[in-house]
Amino acid sequence: MSATLDFTPAPGAAPFPRMVLAQAGAEIRAMLRNGEQLLLTMIIPVLLLVGFSVAPLIDVGGGDRVAFLAPGVLALAVMSTAFTGQAIATGFERRYGVLRRLGATPLSRGGLMLAKTAAVIAVEAIQVVVIVVVALALGWQPHGSPFAAALLVLLGTAAFSGLGLLMAGLLRAEATLAAANLVYLLLLAAGGVVFPLAKFPASVRPVLELLPISALTGGLRAVLSGGAALPLGALAVLAVWALASLGLAARTFRWE
Amino acid sequence: MESPAVEIADLVKRYGGTTAVDGLSMLAARGAVTAVLGPNGAGKTSTVEICEGFRKADAGTVRVLGSAPDAAALRPRVGVMLQSGGVPPAMRCAEWLRLVARFYARPLDPGALLERLGLSDHVRTPYRRLSGGQQQRLSLAAAVIGRPELVFLDEPTAGLDPQARHACWELVGELRAAGVSVVLTTHHMDEAERLADKVVIIDRGRVVAEGSPATLTGAERQLRFRARPGLGLEELLNALPAGSAAKESPAGHYIIEGQVDPELLATVTAWCAAEGVTADDLRIERRTLEDVFLELTGRELR
Numbered sequence: 001m002s003a004t005l006d007f008t009p010a011p012g013a014a015p016f017p018r019m020v021l022a023q024a025g026a027e028i029r030a031m032l033r034n035g036e037q038l039l040l041t042m043i044i045p046v047l048l049l050v051g052f053s054v055a056p057l058i059d060v061g062g063g064d065r066v067a068f069l070a071p072g073v074l075a076l077a078v079m080s081t082a083f084t085g086q087a088i089a090t091g092f093e094r095r096y097g098v099l100r101r102l103g104a105t106p107l108s109r110g111g112l113m114l115a116k117t118a119a120v121i122a123v124e125a126i127q128v129v130v131i132v133v134v135a136l137a138l139g140w141q142p143h144g145s146p147f148a149a150a151l152l153v154l155l156g157t158a159a160f161s162g163l164g165l166l167m168a169g170l171l172r173a174e175a176t177l178a179a180a181n182l183v184y185l186l187l188l189a190a191g192g193v194v195f196p197l198a199k200f201p202a203s204v205r206p207v208l209e210l211l212p213i214s215a216l217t218g219g220l221r222a223v224l225s226g227g228a229a230l231p232l233g234a235l236a237v238l239a240v241w242a243l244a245s246l247g248l249a250a251r252t253f254r255w256e
Numbered sequence: 257m258e259s260p261a262v263e264i265a266d267l268v269k270r271y272g273g274t275t276a277v278d279g280l281s282m283l284a285a286r287g288a289v290t291a292v293l294g295p296n297g298a299g300k301t302s303t304v305e306i307c308e309g310f311r312k313a314d315a316g317t318v319r320v321l322g323s324a325p326d327a328a329a330l331r332p333r334v335g336v337m338l339q340s341g342g343v344p345p346a347m348r349c350a351e352w353l354r355l356v357a358r359f360y361a362r363p364l365d366p367g368a369l370l371e372r373l374g375l376s377d378h379v380r381t382p383y384r385r386l387s388g389g390q391q392q393r394l395s396l397a398a399a400v401i402g403r404p405e406l407v408f409l410d411e412p413t414a415g416l417d418p419q420a421r422h423a424c425w426e427l428v429g430e431l432r433a434a435g436v437s438v439v440l441t442t443h444h445m446d447e448a449e450r451l452a453d454k455v456v457i458i459d460r461g462r463v464v465a466e467g468s469p470a471t472l473t474g475a476e477r478q479l480r481f482r483a484r485p486g487l488g489l490e491e492l493l494n495a496l497p498a499g500s501a502a503k504e505s506p507a508g509h510y511i512i513e514g515q516v517d518p519e520l521l522a523t524v525t526a527w528c529a530a531e532g533v534t535a536d537d538l539r540i541e542r543r544t545l546e547d548v549f550l551e552l553t554g555r556e557l558r
Binding site: 004005006007008009010011012013014018019022023026029030033034093096097098100101103104105106107108256 | 308309310328331332333334336338340341342343344345346347351355356358359360361362364365368369372398400402403404405430431433434435436
């Protein structure tokens with residue numbers, strides 16, 4: 001029959017790292033389990049990479065197709081996880097009362113944000129491995145410093161996370177779902193991911209270059225395909241987006 | 257001296273122009289089960305949510321285990337069961353409970369707790385595929401897994417079938433026996449009568465009565481029956497011994513209070529015969545919390 005349980009009070013919080021790890025693990029499992037998220041974070045980037053590398057459907061502006069596409073697809077993968085996936089997941093977590101319920105546990109809000117960040121970076125690491133392996137199989141020969149690329153990815157993650165949380169904190173869950181997907185599509189099209197910015201009219205190009213996705217794509221391309229040391233312009237654009245979006249999100253985010 | 261589990265003084269909570277809690281004061285003792293009873297919209301959930309630290313009071317003071325309700329130090333000491341939701345829909349039943357357990361230093365064994373609440377067959381079921389009652393039980397499990405000193409249960413048995421409701425009542429009894437303080441909200445008077453050491457009846461954001469279920473309902477018994485509405489009660493009152501009371505509430509439902517003995521029963525049935533009505537569903541019973549509520553507020557509890 002029923003197991004005996006000792007309900008005698010013995011309260012106490014687990015050590016902070018254990019709480020954060022437990023929550024991060026749950027977030028990672030949730031992301032990998034969610035079909036729509038996997039489509040967004042894994043399948044679409046890989047399909048774009050393979051499709052456009054193999055079939056000359058788009059004009060990448062001359063040169064090696066994989067060398068152009070791989071950095072763009074890496075940037076897209078970062079955006080899909082840090083921005084689109086995180087915005088949608090967080091919006092629904094608030095809607096379902098998950099954020100409120102977690103707020104009643106010893107896991108602090110700071111701990112929760114840390115866990116979310118760790119989960120995003122862990123999923124990005126998986127994405128990077130998959131995309132790099134596919135790109136290498138397609139004949140990609142990356143150059144440049146992995147450190148510079150990692151720095152770009154981290155700053156890009158900060159900027160996109162800030163934007164995602166800003167959106168999730170301001171809009172209803174359904175509106176976040178629609179808007180996050182729309183922004184994903186628009187940035188995919190206009191951020192130099194697969195269509196070179198050079199193909200856009202000169203009048204809009206300076207504006208497009210200031211988008212976080214363009215900075216991340218351009219920066220990664222400069223490092224990985226061009227062998228540049230540290231693309232300071234791209235890093236600066238991403239840093240400004242990160243500071244502005246995280247600052248605004250911290251002020252406007254509603255937990256309930 | 258040890259501070260009470262919950263101490264509320266002159267609490268006010270407004271949403272826009274609506275006042276949900278209107279100068280409410282109450283005390284929940286340590287180690288006791290305190291039931292906050294009232295109809296929907298009485299201010300039960302607002303009061304509990306302020307105690308849980310989810311909402312800010314507009315006025316008044318609230319102390320939980322001697323601390324401000326939003327104090328971080330309270331989180332490991334206080335278990336919370338929300339009225340609904342709080343779990344990601346795709347999260348599996350056991351996965352959620354194990355996750356919550358990982359936030360505490362000395363948690364109960366999730367497997368044993370799931371078995372205790374009859375959820376062993378659903379450990380791998382995603383939350384959204386659990387029935388309403390199963391979801392409630394999982395929330396109850398998550399509220400107690402950290403071995404808290406105080407547990408807030410917001411409508412713990414809403415939507416439960418009778419069997420699950422009894423399992424929940426049993427668990428509350430065990431918590432109390434182990435020395436856990438329990439504050440629960442309900443609009444089921446039977447639940448409050450059965451579980452609570454103390455009942456706080458609230459209506460329109462104020463406390464209208466409080467005390468043990470026995471004190472509130474009193475030892476008095478009453479005679480109830482149903483008949484055609486609008487019978488004149490003056491004649492009956494004249495025939496009854498002094499100190500008796502007779503009323504119709506709601507229409508067609510008659511309640512006679514006083515020394516309920518065979519003589520009184522005879523007087524009432526004789527009067528019915530004289531009026532040419534048949535008394536349906538005639539019974540003698542103790543006053544219920546529902547009667548108390550009706551008397552105090554003039555409104556039905558449900």
